[in-house]
Amino acid sequence: MRVFTNNWFRSLARVALISTVAAAGFIMVTADPRMALAADKQEVSAAVWNELKPELFKNRAIKLGTGVIHIEAPKRAQDPGLVPIDLEIDPGKAGGEIATITLVIDVNPSPVVAVIKIGKNSGLRKISTRVRVNDYSYVRAIAETATGELHMAETFVKATGGCAAPSMKNQDDAKATMGVMKLRQFPPREEASASTRREVQLMIRHPNNSGFQMDQVTRYYIPAHFVNNLKVSRNGEMILQMEGGISISEDPNFRFDFVAPSGGEIEAEAIDTAGTVFRDKWPVNAVGL
């Protein structure tokens, strides 16, 4: 109901604005407390990061804007419990291969979203996932090279309440399918060779309970229960390994690329905080499938 009301308001606002841009424009610019709010929240986020940084990286220098890592996220999230994040790395601009990416959401109660180790010969350049954002915050990705250089990319996301957002599924249904994995393979753009770049999407059914979601019937918090370790490899050789926290969204989902010839198998192993191990494997598709 509220959505309709707001859409109505929005279209009304749009009409009003278009017809009186000159009159209203300065009011928007000079009197919008929301802009001040966003600026305040950027300051809060930056202050949190200043405290977090030494905890994560001691006093090591972190370079910003080197192009080694790039982050993409919506400026304003449609669903704070499901915010898409795209990361891209360009090791050519760094002094060596990227060994790990640390994903951080400053103001989340558990700010380290994930630490992703990248397989040495995987050729991984892109990885996307979906996260929970609890309040207006910078989302940062810090790439560490094998030689110990740190490169950071950051983007500010406006969202609130993602960590406590109720699950979209019935918890019993979620338990019944927990651990089921699917791998979607996107057809490579080029002829198969030893260096064919492939893109896949790994989907894991798991409620990934943050510990802040309330049971809608009992009103007690559902205990935290999430995939905290994920390993994906090809023929036993690691493509990526992730240690994740409560900020990874329900039904963890990772889309990434790697370089490999046809043949062999992709293996995935996920372990959740209850110690349950989920495994699956899929043949690497031949080109054109």
Next chain:
Amino acid sequence: MQLVCEMPECLKRVALTLSVLSILSSVNCSAAEVAVAEPAGYRLDEYKAPVPATLAGAEVATTQEVAALWEQKAAIFFDVMPRLPKPDNLPKGTIWRDAPRKDIPGSIWLANVGYGEITKETEAYFQAGLAANTAGDKTRKILIYCMTDCWMSWNAAKRAVSWGYTSVIWYPDGANGWERAKHTLTAAIPYAAR
């Protein structure tokens, strides 16, 4: 959902302002000119949304009135801002940071008592918190707030009324209304019941 509500507030104001041809009136994002009716029961979800102007059985106070009560120490202040509890089964080494909260100096912070439905433990915590800080006197003036456009304080004040507190004051503008009026906020920690 609250995002959808939050985003176009200013546009709404502008649109409405223009539609009644009073462009010169100030654009104020905290006042709700769309009247919200009091529900019969508690608000059960979408807490961050415009609130009613009234609460049956309680008084509603403006920032100016609250400032007077605060200066005269004429009421006991209860902050009911929610806080995410640290889950007790996080993997070892997980970095944890409680969201910082600043509230009106001298307030007692009773976290999470403003949900529409609360567990018996939370209810006991709320009752004990009120009783201990009013010396068991239900006629004492108590003031309940959280933040602007948040139903948690409305729910909590309604709950206090239902328990027989006879001088409940609800302060809908909350800590950020207080801050907007240039009053000081101080760092808070949740009240621990004995």
